[in-house]
Amino acid sequence: MSLKLLRQGLGKRPPRMWHERPLKDQYHVVIIGGGAHGLACAYYLARLHGITNVAVFDKSYIGSGGSGRNTAILRANYLTPEGVHFYDASIKLYEGLSGDLDFNVMFSQRGHLTLAHNDGSVRTMRRRAEVNRIEGVDSRLVFPDELARICPQLDLSQSPRFPILAALYHPPGGIIRHDAVVWGYAHGADRRDVDIHQYTEVTGIDTANGAVTGVRTNRGNVSAPIVLSATAGWSSNVTGMVGLELPLDTIPLQACVTEPLKPFLNVVVVSGSLHVYVSQSDRGELVMGASVDPFASYSTAGSLDFVESLSGHVLELFPFLSKARILRQWAGLCEMPPDFSPLMGVTPVDGFLLDAGWGTYGFKASPICGKMMAELIATGRTPDLIRPFRLSRFAEFDQVGEKGAASVGH
Numbered sequence: 001m002s003l004k005l006l007r008q009g010l011g012k013r014p015p016r017m018w019h020e021r022p023l024k025d026q027y028h029v030v031i032i033g034g035g036a037h038g039l040a041c042a043y044y045l046a047r048l049h050g051i052t053n054v055a056v057f058d059k060s061y062i063g064s065g066g067s068g069r070n071t072a073i074l075r076a077n078y079l080t081p082e083g084v085h086f087y088d089a090s091i092k093l094y095e096g097l098s099g100d101l102d103f104n105v106m107f108s109q110r111g112h113l114t115l116a117h118n119d120g121s122v123r124t125m126r127r128r129a130e131v132n133r134i135e136g137v138d139s140r141l142v143f144p145d146e147l148a149r150i151c152p153q154l155d156l157s158q159s160p161r162f163p164i165l166a167a168l169y170h171p172p173g174g175i176i177r178h179d180a181v182v183w184g185y186a187h188g189a190d191r192r193d194v195d196i197h198q199y200t201e202v203t204g205i206d207t208a209n210g211a212v213t214g215v216r217t218n219r220g221n222v223s224a225p226i227v228l229s230a231t232a233g234w235s236s237n238v239t240g241m242v243g244l245e246l247p248l249d250t251i252p253l254q255a256c257v258t259e260p261l262k263p264f265l266n267v268v269v270v271s272g273s274l275h276v277y278v279s280q281s282d283r284g285e286l287v288m289g290a291s292v293d294p295f296a297s298y299s300t301a302g303s304l305d306f307v308e309s310l311s312g313h314v315l316e317l318f319p320f321l322s323k324a325r326i327l328r329q330w331a332g333l334c335e336m337p338p339d340f341s342p343l344m345g346v347t348p349v350d351g352f353l354l355d356a357g358w359g360t361y362g363f364k365a366s367p368i369c370g371k372m373m374a375e376l377i378a379t380g381r382t383p384d385l386i387r388p389f390r391l392s393r394f395a396e397f398d399q400v401g402e403k404g405a406a407s408v409g410h
Contacts, residue, residue: 001002006298006336008176009313012349017183017190018156018186018189018190018196019085019196020198021195021196021197022219023057023195023197023219023222024195024222025222026053027053027222027223028051028053028225028226029054029224029226029377030054030057030214030215030226031227031230032202032227032228032229033058033229033231034056034057034059034062034063034064034066034186034198035065035068035231035232036067036178036181036182036185036363036366037067037232037355037365037373038228038230038346038355038370039186039196040185040369040370040371041228041369041370041374042378043185043370044195044370044371044374045190045194045374045377045378046189046190046192046194048371048374048375049374049375049399051374052193054194055194055195055197055222055224056196056197057197057202057217058196058199059200059201059202061198061199062182062186062198062243063183063234065230066233066332066334066362066363067181067183067363068179069255069300069332070332071360072176072363073175073277073279073285073364074090074091074107074174074364075087075112075173075176075268076091076132076137077112077128077137077173078115078128078131078132079401080131080400081131081135082341082400082402083400083402084131084137086386087365088135088137089385090365090368094176095104095107097181098184099257101187101188102188103180103184103187104180106176106282107174107175108173108175108176108282109171109173109229110173110174110267111150111173111174111266112171112173112268112270113151113169113170113267114128114168114170114272114276115152115269115270115271115273115329116164116165116167117162117163117164117274118273119165121165121265121272121273121283122141122165123397125166125167127246128168138172140169141168142169143165143166147166150169153265153318153321154317155317161275161337164317173268174319174323175268175279175281175287177282178363181363182368183280185312185366186339191355193320197219200218200219201217201218202215202238203218204216205227205238205242205352206223207242207352208350210348210350211349211350212224212227212349225351226353226399228354228355228373228376229352229355229356230356230379231356232333232335233334233335234250235248235252235332235343239347239356240354242347243349244347244352246334246343246357247337248289248356249296250297250333250335250336251297251334252298252299252331252332253289253290253291253334254290254293254303254329254330254335255288255332256287256288256289256306256328257281257285257288257328258325258326259325259327259374260283260325262284263279263284265279265280265286266280269317275309276288277289277311278317285290285327286340288310288314290306290309290313291360292334292360293306293334298333300330300331300332301330301331302331307329313314317328317363319334334360335358335359336359337400338394338399339400339402339403340401341388341401342357342358342389343357343387343389344372344373344389345376345382345390345391346382347391353373353377369386369410370391371384372375388400
């Protein structure tokens, strides 16, 4: 037991994770969105670049949006070299994040399986494995004999409607506690004098001569030469304040958890063909989800249709779970760009920066996204790692094309 933990246990009250500070009239940087991306950017601005006159605004409590509604699966086994490089850099930051923040984010690097149920899927997994290998990411194609050792609970018989022929095995993948990541970044930013303003809604963004001059909030106006939008699910609403239209569709993504069960699943299991993914939390709950809803909406409510469809597909993989009961369900908002890759960096409005379009794959990018956006703000130059995800790529016909590995592969 650490001396720090002992002092906290014996003390009268634990220290605050972050503090409520007065709203200033002026900041160097305003970040709209108090989720993992926005807080990570604030943290790296202060820690790596010494920029501390930063405000993070959230219209609710921090982590209440996409950061609190995702299923916290981490991986880097994408299809394009751009995606592989980007998410691999994020995984490496996650691996050292607990030590960096001095806060346990509970990263369980247990491995990630993407199942193949037909010959076409096997060819796709083989291609992804080769791309990953060339780019230095640990992924390989495994077949039922090895699958039986990695995840013996899977139904590997020939009787299912969708027999498992092979899988892409990605050992660095795993799960993490999303609230711990949010709180850790908030604590780290607060310790470096960043202002975190909860329940502070940005109602407008002021511009003059094509450049940002500040923001309007429900608590007053603030001047700032740099504004970053990091509002997963709501980016189109924010960019509309500066007259910018994004190539995005906002679509709900539903998930659910079961009652706690005896631990049995030591790997993340994903099936793109069945539109399902399953992991087991440290509390024993099975965390399950599927693909996005078939229509655009801002709803965060669950539906019976989702649970019925998901349950049938989970039972195809784990028939013995037929008696497990659903404990709760919810939905989060996903912004889906045409090429299933994020929108990051500068915009036509000087000083207005974008961190959007994260679809179903945003939380796993939180550390590297925050670090790269902080570098962009501090230096005024777009880092090479995020250059492929620039907003202008659509006008330049230079899309990334990550749908094969990002549409369902959590």
